[in-house]
Amino acid sequence: MPKDKSAPSLSFPFTKTSRGLKFALRLTPRAAANRFGGIERDENDAPILKAGVTAAPENGKANTALIRLLAKRWRVPKTSFTITHGATDRRKVIEIAGDPVALAEQLKQWMREENV
Numbered sequence: 001m002p003k004d005k006s007a008p009s010l011s012f013p014f015t016k017t018s019r020g021l022k023f024a025l026r027l028t029p030r031a032a033a034n035r036f037g038g039i040e041r042d043e044n045d046a047p048i049l050k051a052g053v054t055a056a057p058e059n060g061k062a063n064t065a066l067i068r069l070l071a072k073r074w075r076v077p078k079t080s081f082t083i084t085h086g087a088t089d090r091r092k093v094i095e096i097a098g099d100p101v102a103l104a105e106q107l108k109q110w111m112r113e114e115n116v
Contacts, residue, residue, distance in 0.1 A: 013039050013047035014107055016100040021107070022084065025092045028052035029062035034069045038116055048091070049116075063087060070094070074110055076103070 014021040024046060028037070031052025042048045055065035063083060071078040076096060086092035096103055110116075 012104075012108065012111070013049050014104060016104065017095060020080070020096045020098045020100050021103045022093060022095040024048040025066075025094055026050050027062060027066055027090050027092060029055060029057040029090075034065060036069075036073070036114065036116060042091075060087075063092075066092075073114075074107060076106075 014023045024042065026040075026042075026048050028051070031054055034053050035051070037050030037052060039047050039049055051066060051069065053062050053065035053069060055061040067078050067081045067083075070076070070081055074096075076098070080097045082095045082097070084093045084095050
């Protein structure tokens with residue numbers, strides 16, 4: 001059976017959507033630093049990006065810090081990000097609005113530069 005080209009690989013955890021890209025993320029609030037922690041597999045064997053922020057998980061502070069981290073590192077406007085699932089959970093699904101092909105190329109370049 002041919003491999004589904006829209007399915008994410010461990011090396012590229014992003015999936016194209018009609019609005020842009022989406023990805024799963026596991027957030028660690030109150031981390032030592034605002035940073036990415038690489039990619040791992042979840043219990044369903046799907047790739048999930050790990051990140052940590054120093055903000056506490058109260059009143060949306062950790063989510064705000066996460067969006068700020070993503071926007072800064074990926075050079076994408078903060079308004080392009082939407083947490084579609086898991087706003088109050090460590091596990092989140094986030095969508096980035098924009099041209100999916102251009103975003104995918106931009107994020108592949110970031111992953112190469114950051115060795116993620």
